[in-house]
Amino acid sequence: xxxxxxxxxxxxxxxxxxxxxxxxxxxxxxxxxxxxxxxxxxxxxxxxxxxxxxxxxxxxxxxxxxxxxxxxxxxxxxxxxxxxxxxxxxxxxxxxxxxxxxxxxxxxxxxxx
Amino acid sequence: xxxxxxxxxxxxxxxxxxxxxxxxxxxxxxxxxxxxxxxxxxxxxxxxxxxxxxxxxxxxxxxxxxxxxxxxxxxxxxxxxxxxxxxxxxxxxxxxxxxxxxxxxxxxxxxxxx
Numbered sequence: 001x002x003x004x005x006x007x008x009x010x011x012x013x014x015x016x017x018x019x020x021x022x023x024x025x026x027x028x029x030x031x032x033x034x035x036x037x038x039x040x041x042x043x044x045x046x047x048x049x050x051x052x053x054x055x056x057x058x059x060x061x062x063x064x065x066x067x068x069x070x071x072x073x074x075x076x077x078x079x080x081x082x083x084x085x086x087x088x089x090x091x092x093x094x095x096x097x098x099x100x101x102x103x104x105x106x107x108x109x110x111x112x113x
Numbered sequence: 114x115x116x117x118x119x120x121x122x123x124x125x126x127x128x129x130x131x132x133x134x135x136x137x138x139x140x141x142x143x144x145x146x147x148x149x150x151x152x153x154x155x156x157x158x159x160x161x162x163x164x165x166x167x168x169x170x171x172x173x174x175x176x177x178x179x180x181x182x183x184x185x186x187x188x189x190x191x192x193x194x195x196x197x198x199x200x201x202x203x204x205x206x207x208x209x210x211x212x213x214x215x216x217x218x219x220x221x222x223x224x225x226x227x
Contacts, residue, residue: 032214034215034216036218042220043205043218043219043220043221044156044205044218045218046215046216046217049214049215051214089155089156093214093216095214098161098169099144099161099209099214100158101158101216102158103155103156103157104155105154105155106154106155
């Protein structure tokens with residue numbers, strides 16, 4: 001079945017460094033790739049997304065890249081801050097035969113001050 | 114984005130009982146979903162709540178265990194039936210609006226079954 005793999009499961013960086021989280025998806029029909037940030041005890045929040053007709057998208061300190069051929073997409077956070085500490089989930093969505101979103105297992109990011 | 118509320122926010126229930134969780138959205142949405150998030154885990158889709166018809170369940174989830182209603186375009190309920198400790202989890206409502214692909218989540222309901 002459809003699957004989204006996410007790495008690493010845990011990532012610890014020093015404040016000011018960059019963090020990169022990588023995901024791979026299996027369903028070639030996937031055409032929308034959102035990223036969610038979930039702080040402890042809170043709901044997942046959509047922070048950025050990318051569509052299949054775009055290779056890269058940037059929003060201030062965060063950027064996403066997509067390689068459709070390789071079925072890879074990544075989240076890049078630059079100049080990390082302690083408030084970036086959270087669990088990040090990647091996801092892959094298809095819009096054919098009904099809308100469905102498959103989530104990765106999550107990456108717990110720790111930003112050390 | 115949409116304003117999504119869930120009730121209750123948390124509950125502690127005895128095994129064998131049932132709990133109904135409500136999801137209310139501030140405006141009409143085309144799609145509503147129910148997810149489960151077990152402690153420290155990812156988000157697993159239980160079902161898509163269809164307005165005016167039976168929900169569409171994912172593999173591993175059945176209507177008898179998780180009956181879902183969606184009487185209109187702003188409201189849905191999920192019932193967790195005949196609960197066991199394995200049902201202890203956070204249950205999240207999620208919505209999509211119109212033709213938009215963005216998906217937003219409610220605050221979740223933390224369920225503990227003893």
